[in-house]
Amino acid sequence: MTTFLGPHSEADDHLDLLASLGHDVRIVSAAGGSTDKAGVLDAFARDLDLPDWFGRNWDALLDALRDLEVPRGQTLELVWDHVGALRRVDHDTYETVVDILEQVQDERDDVRITVIAR
Template identity: 35%
Template sequence: MSESGFDPGLTDASHAGVFFVTDEDLDALAAASRDAGLLARRIDLSGCDGKSALLLRMATILDFPDSSGRNWDALSDSLRDLEWLPAPGYVLLFEQAHDLRERNEADFDTLLDILDEASQAWASDDTPFWAFIALPEEDFPDLQ
């Protein structure tokens, strides 16, 4: 059991992936990530309306190198690398993701695909890479 009393098994790379949660879950997940010794970053998507804003926020929060491009391929490459943020594992906590989903569902879906691919790539190295996407609970039935 972790220091916080909440242990979702975040150190197990084979179970890592992309999961939908509510905004209320993020604090507990942040604490569990810290207790597991993983690097956690919160990415606030409130008001995010598409790819440009999303990529800028992620590059800022994850401190992407200046040489990183601002396109989907560069995001994918950066998330699969993260050598400038060495850690035994990674947890990305996306707050207010409903704004991006409502304003640009295609970009939201592309983000999910990239996060899933990154998680699978890290799992092959036995490194957990989690992405928790906070949405209103009423949105859950619509998700695939």
């Protein structure tokens, strides 16, 4: 189940809790202008240090997220943060990314998703 946090939530407390539980917390930040498809794909590539083969399209994002390595026995908490502006400006891109994240979460027992719309 995906966790959605709004602009008035205690997002930083949530992130601290995940880290204290021993989760491998990785944050993709849409802050600073990721308000379109290209910006979102760039943010994922940058913040997750995706491999050179990442083609900056939706299929490549899905494949790259499927291939993320997680230390044995740990849960990967993939956090997509600061998405409020994208959700308002380009709702289709926002929905597409949420769908991709949830697909990866459904396919992998070791992945959990948090989306923060601040």
